[in-house]
Amino acid sequence: MPHTQHPIELLRFNTCGSVDDGKSTLIGRLLYDSKNLMEDQIEALERSADITGGGQINLANLTDGLRAEREQGITIDVAYRYFATPKRKFIVADTPGHVQYTRNMVTGASTANLSIVLVDARQGVIEQTRRHTFIAALLGIPHLVIAVNKMDLVEWSEARFTEIRDEIEAFLPKLGAFHDVKFIPMSALNGDNVVELSKDCPWYGGPTLLDHLETVHIASDRNLNALRFPVQWVNRPNNPTDAALHDFRGLSGQIASGIVRRGQEVVVLPAGIKTRVATIWTYQGPLEEAFSPQSVTLCLEHDIDISRGDMIVGLDQLPGHSADLHAQVCWMHSRPLQAGKKYFLKHGTQTVQAIVSSLESRINMTTLDPEPAPAALAINDIGGIRLKTAKPLIYDGYATNHLTGAFILIEQGTNATVAAGMLSAPTETARPEYADFAI
Amino acid sequence: MNSYHLDHLQYLETEAIHVMREVAAEFERPALLFSGGKDSICLLRLAEKAFRPSDIPLPFLNVETGHEFPELLEFRDRRAKELGAKLIVRTVDEAIAKGQAHPAPGEVSRNKLQIPVLLGAIEEFQFDCAIGGARRDEEKARAKERFFSFRDAFGQWDPKNQRPEIWNLYNGRVNPGENMRVFPLSNWTEMDVWEYIKTEKLEVPNIYFSHERDCFRRGGQWLPVPPPHTDVAKPDPYAGARPKATEPIKKLVVRVRTIADMISTGMIESRADSVEDIIAEVSAARVTERGTRADDKASEAAMEDRKKAGYF
Numbered sequence: 001m002p003h004t005q006h007p008i009e010l011l012r013f014n015t016c017g018s019v020d021d022g023k024s025t026l027i028g029r030l031l032y033d034s035k036n037l038m039e040d041q042i043e044a045l046e047r048s049a050d051i052t053g054g055g056q057i058n059l060a061n062l063t064d065g066l067r068a069e070r071e072q073g074i075t076i077d078v079a080y081r082y083f084a085t086p087k088r089k090f091i092v093a094d095t096p097g098h099v100q101y102t103r104n105m106v107t108g109a110s111t112a113n114l115s116i117v118l119v120d121a122r123q124g125v126i127e128q129t130r131r132h133t134f135i136a137a138l139l140g141i142p143h144l145v146i147a148v149n150k151m152d153l154v155e156w157s158e159a160r161f162t163e164i165r166d167e168i169e170a171f172l173p174k175l176g177a178f179h180d181v182k183f184i185p186m187s188a189l190n191g192d193n194v195v196e197l198s199k200d201c202p203w204y205g206g207p208t209l210l211d212h213l214e215t216v217h218i219a220s221d222r223n224l225n226a227l228r229f230p231v232q233w234v235n236r237p238n239n240p241t242d243a244a245l246h247d248f249r250g251l252s253g254q255i256a257s258g259i260v261r262r263g264q265e266v267v268v269l270p271a272g273i274k275t276r277v278a279t280i281w282t283y284q285g286p287l288e289e290a291f292s293p294q295s296v297t298l299c300l301e302h303d304i305d306i307s308r309g310d311m312i313v314g315l316d317q318l319p320g321h322s323a324d325l326h327a328q329v330c331w332m333h334s335r336p337l338q339a340g341k342k343y344f345l346k347h348g349t350q351t352v353q354a355i356v357s358s359l360e361s362r363i364n365m366t367t368l369d370p371e372p373a374p375a376a377l378a379i380n381d382i383g384g385i386r387l388k389t390a391k392p393l394i395y396d397g398y399a400t401n402h403l404t405g406a407f408i409l410i411e412q413g414t415n416a417t418v419a420a421g422m423l424s425a426p427t428e429t430a431r432p433e434y435a436d437f438a439i
Numbered sequence: 440m441n442s443y444h445l446d447h448l449q450y451l452e453t454e455a456i457h458v459m460r461e462v463a464a465e466f467e468r469p470a471l472l473f474s475g476g477k478d479s480i481c482l483l484r485l486a487e488k489a490f491r492p493s494d495i496p497l498p499f500l501n502v503e504t505g506h507e508f509p510e511l512l513e514f515r516d517r518r519a520k521e522l523g524a525k526l527i528v529r530t531v532d533e534a535i536a537k538g539q540a541h542p543a544p545g546e547v548s549r550n551k552l553q554i555p556v557l558l559g560a561i562e563e564f565q566f567d568c569a570i571g572g573a574r575r576d577e578e579k580a581r582a583k584e585r586f587f588s589f590r591d592a593f594g595q596w597d598p599k600n601q602r603p604e605i606w607n608l609y610n611g612r613v614n615p616g617e618n619m620r621v622f623p624l625s626n627w628t629e630m631d632v633w634e635y636i637k638t639e640k641l642e643v644p645n646i647y648f649s650h651e652r653d654c655f656r657r658g659g660q661w662l663p664v665p666p667p668h669t670d671v672a673k674p675d676p677y678a679g680a681r682p683k684a685t686e687p688i689k690k691l692v693v694r695v696r697t698i699a700d701m702i703s704t705g706m707i708e709s710r711a712d713s714v715e716d717i718i719a720e721v722s723a724a725r726v727t728e729r730g731t732r733a734d735d736k737a738s739e740a741a742m743e744d745r746k747k748a749g750y751f
Binding site: 008 | 443444445446447449450451453454456457460461463464487488489490491493494510516575577582585598599601602603604605606607608610612613614625626628630634724
């Protein structure tokens with residue numbers, strides 16, 4: 001792995017809010033004020049301002065990249081932006097606020113450490129605010145920022161800000177587990193409290209948005225607990241010229257969680273065979289240990305038949321093992337989900353057939369309460385379902401392990417990705433016989 | 440390392456390796472688009488990291504416009520050989536001769552003509568996946584691109600109907616005739632690419648470093664003077680791309696920041712002759728990388744239109 005002299009952390013965040021809350025303007029402002037915009041980008045902005053904007057620069061044009069978006073003034077898909085300050089590098093997913101595009105928010109948020117939910121100070125908390133906060137919580141995003149925007153339009157009223165904060169804080173406990181939640185009053189249009197502190201709200205004693213993004217503690221977001229190594233690709237050289245490689249049999253993959261050490265005892269699932277890690281092979285030479293999310297190649301002490309989709313785990317905290325699963329899904333396709341239908345389910349590095357045995361609940365996005373036994377889940381619905389897979393999955397609950405607890409559903413025939421799923425904690429744990437491998 | 444911490448470059452690297460291994464595992468006939476440019480140079484190192492000690496399990500594919508910098512072709516051929524990879528080259532000239540590509544009257548750039556050639560090569564070799572070095576930070580339309588970008592049987596990209604991409608679960612399923620473009624460097628910036636080249640000590644073609652070259656001014660850019668027209672039996676492939684009488688030739692110290700071909704690549708005046716110098720220059724740059732690409736200046740939606748039609 002390459003090493004730079006001053007390791008710079010990467011923070012991934014997404015922005016969400018409803019149409020006209022000023023998401024794209026906020027990202028434009030972050031880029032502009034942190035001097036991450038280039039002259040030709042500013043020129044392009046000015047050009048389009050002269051043609052269509054009556055001379056007014058529209059920072060939203062920076063992220064609304066597709067023609068239809070500029071024409072309709074909306075963001076229709078997740079746009080990714082990149083910027084850096086001396087303290088951190090950032091990947092921003094600008095996720096649309098249109099009701100029908102909730103699937104894009106799930107997409108953008110699934111890889112984020114932090115979500116920014118925008119609230120228009122004039123409108124206050126609306127259904128979209130609850131929905132976006134709920135999705136951020138559902139996806140297990142550790143850090144939340146509530147950006148109360150357009151404060152200039154409510155005369156920077158502290159009372160208004162407090163009112164919005166209280167209303168959100170009232171429903172947050174219902175959503176569970178954010179590590180931290182920050183409320184920041186701002187005006188993205190004028191740049192107040194985005195990069196520079198505002199002079200208009202002496203009552204606000206907190207950081208600017210950028211300060212917060214640069215300093216929020218993300219080092220413990222990674223999961224270093226139980227070792228999970230989904231085998232991605234069997235690495236077996238064909239006719240190697242190097243005789244030492246004749247018997248090379250490596251298992252390549254990305255460590256989903258935990259730490260693996262040379263010599264460590266591991267179990268290969270679902271076979272349930274116990275062996276040891278002989279070598280942690282990498283292009284730059286062998287490692288003594290490796291950790292999530294590094295991509296490595298493991299060679300095991302015994303020559304066991306292992307293929308893509310198998311999982312190598314540590315001896316402690318064994319994962320679940322079942323073909324009967326319960327999950328929360330976000331439905332992403334215009335053809336609704338109905339019980340009885342068959343899909344491909346991709347989980348980690350394996351794809352299996354799955355049948356949706358029942359729909360158990362559908363979240364009411366206004367109350368955020370589950371309503372039992374829906375007839376179907378329509379696009380942008382979130383609900384609880386039961387699934388039966390053709391082959392048992394080796395998995396964890398999403399709450400403890402995002403990568404081994406997540407799946408997607410793929411429609412057979414069209415191959416459309418139709419759902420994002422989060423598995424509930426397992427009730428049955430893998431019970432390997434623990435027979436040591438013996439020749 | 441013992442702090443169990445990855446810096447941003449290590450994070451981008453492990454993400455890209457994961458993507459490449461997904462391709463090797465899920466597709467039957469994948470290819471890697473290798474032009475010899477800096478982004479695809481990073482792809483090669485990532486492929487080595489993903490697949491060694493095995494051979495890199497996919498051939499390299501390049502589409503030539505016929506207007507390439509000779510230095511780039513030499514570098515491309517040599518690297519493919521060094522890595523023991525099969526290199527497949529298809530050219531716009533061949534496609535025109537076979538009637539698969541039709542130059543628009545008066546259009547000098549062969550940028551758009553690469554599209555039918557690429558689609559033809561995909562069909563010829565039945566590739567179901569092509570790995571490319573495109574990055575989301577390059578251009579606004581690219582910013583909406585997925586890691587796994589689905590193309591229908593006509594090779595088209597439909598930006599309004601992309602597959603959602605959630606966590607690191609990529610849906611690589613395609614039906615016969617359809618294919619996937621996969622971009623492992625999606626989350627990399629121009630700076631990340633150069634930092635990676637530095638950290639990994641990767642060789643790059645010498646045209647990235649400053650050198651003396653005859654240039655002329657057109658469309659606000661310094662374009663390289665094309666090589667002389669020697670084979671008079673054939674029409675001049677650079678007709679229209681040669682300096683006119685009103686465009687004086689100047690010898691400048693220049694380098695390329697991004698490489699298309701000689702017709703679409705603006706040279707930048709620069710004294711940067713090491714990777715360190717380039718990194719310093721990129722961090723101080725006041726225009727984006729694609730600001731030196733004539734092909735993107737055509738209109739606000741130039742890239743979007745080409746991508747929809749099947750461009751990389």
